[in-house]
Amino acid sequence: MMRRILFNLSVWSAVLIVAFPLFWMVVTSLKPQVELWARPPALLPLEPTLEHYLTLLRDTSFLVYFRNSVLLSTATTLLVIGVAALGAYSLVRFRYRGRESLAMLVLFTYLLPSVILILPLYLMMVKLGLANTLVSLVLAYTTFALPYALWLLRSFMAGIPEDLESAALVDGATRLGAFRDVILPQLLPGIISTALFTFILSWNEYLFALVLVNSDATRPLTTGVMNMLISSFNIEWSMLMAASVMMSLPLIIAFSLLQKYLTRGFGAGAVKG
Amino acid sequence: MAGVEFSRVRKEFGGFTAIEALDLRIEEGEFVSLLGPSGCGKTTTLRMLAGLEFPTAGEIRIGERVVNDVPPGQRDIAMVFQSYALYPHMTVRRNMEYPLRKRGLPAAERQASVLMAAEMLQLTELLDRKPRQLSGGQQQRVALGRALVRDPQVFLFDEPLSNLDAKLRGHMRAELVELHARLGRTMVYVTHDQLEAMTMSDRIAIILAGELQQFAPPQEVYRAPANRFVAGFIGMPSMNLVDGRLAHGSGSWQFMAPGIALPVPALAETAVAGEACLGVRPEHVHIGAGELQGRVQLVEQTGHENIVVLAVAGGIRLTCRTPASMIPRMGDTVDFRIDSERVHVFAPGDTGPRLNLPA
Amino acid sequence: MMAAMSTGGGEPGSQAESRTSRSPQAMLERRYARLGLLLIAPSIVVFSAVIIYPLLAAIYLSLFELYTPTLEGGFVGLSNYRELLARGEFWVSLRNTLVWTAGTLSLQIVFGIGMALMLHQNVWFRSLARSLILFPYFVSTVVAVLVWRWLFNDLYGILNHLLVEARLIDMPIDYLGAMPNAMISIILVGAWKYFPFVVIAVLARLQTIPDVLYEAARIDGAGPIARFFDVTLPQLREVLLVIVLLRAIWDFKEFDLIFLLTGGGPVISTQTLSLLVYKEAFALNQMGMGAAYGVVMMAIMLVFMIFYIRQARKGDSS
Numbered sequence: 001m002m003r004r005i006l007f008n009l010s011v012w013s014a015v016l017i018v019a020f021p022l023f024w025m026v027v028t029s030l031k032p033q034v035e036l037w038a039r040p041p042a043l044l045p046l047e048p049t050l051e052h053y054l055t056l057l058r059d060t061s062f063l064v065y066f067r068n069s070v071l072l073s074t075a076t077t078l079l080v081i082g083v084a085a086l087g088a089y090s091l092v093r094f095r096y097r098g099r100e101s102l103a104m105l106v107l108f109t110y111l112l113p114s115v116i117l118i119l120p121l122y123l124m125m126v127k128l129g130l131a132n133t134l135v136s137l138v139l140a141y142t143t144f145a146l147p148y149a150l151w152l153l154r155s156f157m158a159g160i161p162e163d164l165e166s167a168a169l170v171d172g173a174t175r176l177g178a179f180r181d182v183i184l185p186q187l188l189p190g191i192i193s194t195a196l197f198t199f200i201l202s203w204n205e206y207l208f209a210l211v212l213v214n215s216d217a218t219r220p221l222t223t224g225v226m227n228m229l230i231s232s233f234n235i236e237w238s239m240l241m242a243a244s245v246m247m248s249l250p251l252i253i254a255f256s257l258l259q260k261y262l263t264r265g266f267g268a269g270a271v272k273g
Numbered sequence: 274m275a276g277v278e279f280s281r282v283r284k285e286f287g288g289f290t291a292i293e294a295l296d297l298r299i300e301e302g303e304f305v306s307l308l309g310p311s312g313c314g315k316t317t318t319l320r321m322l323a324g325l326e327f328p329t330a331g332e333i334r335i336g337e338r339v340v341n342d343v344p345p346g347q348r349d350i351a352m353v354f355q356s357y358a359l360y361p362h363m364t365v366r367r368n369m370e371y372p373l374r375k376r377g378l379p380a381a382e383r384q385a386s387v388l389m390a391a392e393m394l395q396l397t398e399l400l401d402r403k404p405r406q407l408s409g410g411q412q413q414r415v416a417l418g419r420a421l422v423r424d425p426q427v428f429l430f431d432e433p434l435s436n437l438d439a440k441l442r443g444h445m446r447a448e449l450v451e452l453h454a455r456l457g458r459t460m461v462y463v464t465h466d467q468l469e470a471m472t473m474s475d476r477i478a479i480i481l482a483g484e485l486q487q488f489a490p491p492q493e494v495y496r497a498p499a500n501r502f503v504a505g506f507i508g509m510p511s512m513n514l515v516d517g518r519l520a521h522g523s524g525s526w527q528f529m530a531p532g533i534a535l536p537v538p539a540l541a542e543t544a545v546a547g548e549a550c551l552g553v554r555p556e557h558v559h560i561g562a563g564e565l566q567g568r569v570q571l572v573e574q575t576g577h578e579n580i581v582v583l584a585v586a587g588g589i590r591l592t593c594r595t596p597a598s599m600i601p602r603m604g605d606t607v608d609f610r611i612d613s614e615r616v617h618v619f620a621p622g623d624t625g626p627r628l629n630l631p632a
Numbered sequence: 633m634m635a636a637m638s639t640g641g642g643e644p645g646s647q648a649e650s651r652t653s654r655s656p657q658a659m660l661e662r663r664y665a666r667l668g669l670l671l672i673a674p675s676i677v678v679f680s681a682v683i684i685y686p687l688l689a690a691i692y693l694s695l696f697e698l699y700t701p702t703l704e705g706g707f708v709g710l711s712n713y714r715e716l717l718a719r720g721e722f723w724v725s726l727r728n729t730l731v732w733t734a735g736t737l738s739l740q741i742v743f744g745i746g747m748a749l750m751l752h753q754n755v756w757f758r759s760l761a762r763s764l765i766l767f768p769y770f771v772s773t774v775v776a777v778l779v780w781r782w783l784f785n786d787l788y789g790i791l792n793h794l795l796v797e798a799r800l801i802d803m804p805i806d807y808l809g810a811m812p813n814a815m816i817s818i819i820l821v822g823a824w825k826y827f828p829f830v831v832i833a834v835l836a837r838l839q840t841i842p843d844v845l846y847e848a849a850r851i852d853g854a855g856p857i858a859r860f861f862d863v864t865l866p867q868l869r870e871v872l873l874v875i876v877l878l879r880a881i882w883d884f885k886e887f888d889l890i891f892l893l894t895g896g897g898p899v900i901s902t903q904t905l906s907l908l909v910y911k912e913a914f915a916l917n918q919m920g921m922g923a924a925y926g927v928v929m930m931a932i933m934l935v936f937m938i939f940y941i942r943q944a945r946k947g948d949s950s
Contacts, residue, residue, distance in 0.1 A: 011750045012761065018747075018824065019764040021779045022771070024790060028782065040797070041790055087675035094668025095661075102672065104941055109683045111937045113885035115906045116926035119913050120689035121682065123703070143682045150675060163358035166325050170429075171419070172346035172375030175667055181371070185362040204772035206888040211914060222774045226892065229778065237782050244775040251770050255763060327661035342659040 029053070029241035036238060052242040061216045062243060065224030072134050072220050073202040076141040080149045081195050085187070088153035089179055093165065103154065110147035117143050118211050125212055132213055137220070140208040145198045152197065156190025157183070193261040196254055203250065221247050275336030275349075275426040276301040276459055277322060282331035284317055284483075291317050292483040294331070299476075304453050304460045306470035309480035310506075316431055318480070319463045323352050323429055335427055346375060351420035352429040355436065357412045359404040365391075365415050366400040372423045390421040410441045417452075430462040434469060446472055467507055471495070479503050486624065497631035501619040504552045504627075510580055512552045512617070513591045519549040519618065519628075528618065531587025533565060535613050537629055544618070544628045552617035555580065558593035560601060563610025567591065569601045583609065693923035700917035712924035721900060721908065722925070726932075729904040732819060732890070733883045739823035740879060741872070744830020749864075751831065752838045762835075769828035773888040780821050780893065784808055811901045814894050818902055822889055826882075830875055837871040838864070877940040884933055905929040 029052055031045040056062045091103050121140055130136040160183060168178035209223040225243045229235060277299040284292040292314045299305045307315040320326040322333060324345035332339050340348050359368050366387060373383040391397045394414045404412055420428055434442045450473050453460055464470055470477045471491045479486040487499035498504035504512045517530030528535045528551050567583030581601055583591045601607055619625040694712055698705040716722045747765060755761055783791050784807040792804040807817045849859050887906040896903030909929060913922025
């Protein structure tokens with residue numbers, strides 16, 4: 001019994017150490033400015049305040065960044081899932097020459113460093129007149145999101161028994177009919193996981209946004225918030241922490257509602273290959 | 274009504290030839306089993322008939338129609354899968370309705386057909402459940418129901434009973450036979466279970482490594498196996514197969530192996546002296562009296578009979594059946610005889626053809 | 633119904649056609665293959681446009697001397713490569729990349745396995761603990777960096793405060809502005825951010841190890857340590873290989889975390905190859921040189937990538 005308690009305590013202290021930075025982020029965002037400089041720092045805000053959140057929303061471009069991030073991530077997710085669901089169906093359930101090489105190519109591109117692709121992509125966007133637009137970011141984000149989604153959906157698709165599709169074909173469905181009637185409903189949990197991951201990846205992306213977009217009107221959260229740090233004369237840590245909290249809010253929501261899908265996607269795609 | 278015909282059908286997967294050159298003609302209304310060990314090509318054959326695999330060469334007909342390029346849904350067939358392949362997100366009703374929907378039947382007609390099939394299979398109570406809420410046996414019935422509702426020309430079964438427990442399997446066998454009698458439709462049934470093939474079929478097609486070994490009614494397959502493979506494959510316990518030599522002397526043929534010398538009657542004209550294989554069913558080895566001797570090595574009592582394994586000279590073992598009352602002691606040496614009117618003689622080789630005329 | 637079909641000959645064309653044409657592939661099969669290609673076509677188009685083309689373009693660019701803002705310059709052949717190999721900065725960056733990758737990767741693996749083993753046990757509020765552990769991985773690198781820079785703050789950061797309080801140090805430490813502190817710091821933050829990946833992957837595998845293996849080992853007299861080495865570790869071997877390869881690739885090309893924490897500094901002490909590519913192309917405006925750095929970096933990564941792909945292929949076919 002004693003051993004159990006000790007074990008639990010040690011596990012939980014490890015967990016809490018890992019989680020501490022995030023705890024500290026929330027705490028700092030709620031502290032009035034004066035408390036930040038207090039020695040020793042208080043573990044919890046003495047007088048919790050939402051003033052930093054209000055400043056953030058009122059006096060900065062945070063909401064514009066937020067809107068950009070939402071638009072950007074949603075568009076990327078929809079585009080990528082649409083293309084990848086059909087592609088994964090093709091890769092798993094059709095037979096044609098080059099199919100295996102194609103699957104390996106997907107895996108290969110999934111591992112490519114963005115920092116190389118970004119140079120020609122930057123030139124391409126400038127040439128197409130798309131520089132500094134959200135569209136350029138959506139296109140750029142497909143470079144990592146599409147291989148990722150294809151690979152993940154492919155393994156979900158492979159988990160759907162082939163007999164189901166065969167049965168639908170014998171029952172009179174066309175290939176696409178079978179896809180719609182039988183495969184898609186079975187794939188739905190996989191699609192939700194993949195969409196969530198794609199959304200998170202896009203939401204968190206930094207490098208492409210840094211290079212391709214440089215006006216406040218089109219910046220997403222990552223570069224926008226970072227810019228607040230760099231451009232401000234006096235670093236306001238409380239406000240930056242408030243921004244961090246707000247920026248992580250969608251993740252927290254996704255986490256609490258859809259944890260099941262998150263871990264599933266994790267197991268299916270990331271490691272199993 | 275329609276029969277099925279394979280002519281010179283060949284199937285390759287990549288470089289691997291799964292089916293060599295299959296010729297098979299199934300009559301209208303016939304119940305035919307495709308029987309063979311796993312990987313022999315029987316399922317591939319069925320899936321080609323269904324339109325789920327594509328022959329590399331040759332023709333497949335359903336009725337008069339060549340169906341090579343007809344999509345599965347337009348072949349007027351229904352198929353029951355080993356995994357049942359019920360659509361998990363649809364209720365039993367929706368599952369059974371699906372083929373009718375795909376044919377664009379009006380709702381009222383769909384309902385009527387589903388209800389009729391459900392009644393026939395005692396599924397009426399379960400119509401609004403999802404497949405995962407059903408037992409294995411019930412799921413099996415739904416799969417059958419989904420095939421029934423559309424009244425196809427040909428039913429295809431891919432080991433439909435192999436996921437059921439033994440008792441239910443026996444029950445479903447009887448039910449399928451009854452169904453066949455009632456509908457009179459052509460049925461093609463893939464199985465690796467000889468009991469299923471023997472009890473249900475009008476004819477059995479035995480396949481090995483993509484080649485048809487024998488295509489005949491169950492009794493004939495049992496009484497006159499066309500080659501050594503069929504002989505060993507059909508029958509439980511399996512036929513004793515003894516390698517030895519054929520000798521010709523004074524107008525009659527003689528089979529000889531260590532400890533065994535036996536006259537064999539009625540050899541085909543193709544027979545020549547030399548290596549051969551003797552096949553004897555366990556029920557044709559009689560313990561008690563006779564000119565041969567063997568040591569009792571194993572006795573298995575099944576209740577209504579005993580299975581006895583005798584060790585004969587030269588490492589030869591013979592399995593025989595004895596009545597329940599006759600229990601030889603292990604280790605004893607007993608006399609026995611082989612009913613030479615009922616033996617089979619095969620040419621050497623795994624699929625050596627039969628050399629003697631059927632008894 | 634069948635009468636109509638057979639006499640009407642359902643599809644009169646099909647019979648004659650299949651008799652005459654002895655094509656190796658059935659028409660239906662070809663039709664399906666075409667449909668398959670049609671379905672993958674959008675993916676191929678996107679891939680070609682945003683991945684394949686840029687990849688080839690990057691290699692092409694590396695043969696030019698280009699000024700980024702105006703894109704003026706000319707073909708210089710392989711001279712970019714000759715120059716970069718002669719430059720000390722490349723070798724320093726490569727060394728930094730290797731130090732960073734090896735350091736953070738080994739910490740991720742060790743912490744990851746340790747935490748996974750702990751969370752595999754019956755812990756109070758296990759699913760809450762798992763969510764807390766996962767969070768650093770899913771949170772944006774920007775958020776992680778902001779938080780850590782606040783924790784690292786020399787005057788008001790809680791880290792320095794705690795260490796001073798505990799009398800482990802006399803003076804506040806400069807975590808990011810001096811060496812070797814900066815390298816150690818990014819390695820630690822990298823480990824913190826990415827070890828949850830290892831936790832989840834290992835945890836998923838642990839759950840599939842059959843209990844009978846442990847029971848058998850117990851019957852054979854194996855203690856907890858022997859059970860770990862004789863049962864758990866061999867079972868984890870394959871998944872660990874994949875994790876190590878995957879994480880090695882990802883750590884090797886990491887940009888955001890290092891760029892945002894130290895910017896490669898002090899001077900170039902934590903500058904990895906990714907940062908070098910970026911700096912060359914967008915800060916020094918030498919697009920061609922940047923591309924050359926990128927190509928070399930990818931060539932090095934290719935070793936790991938091929939290894940990983942082969943491993944994944946093996947898992948795929950089994």
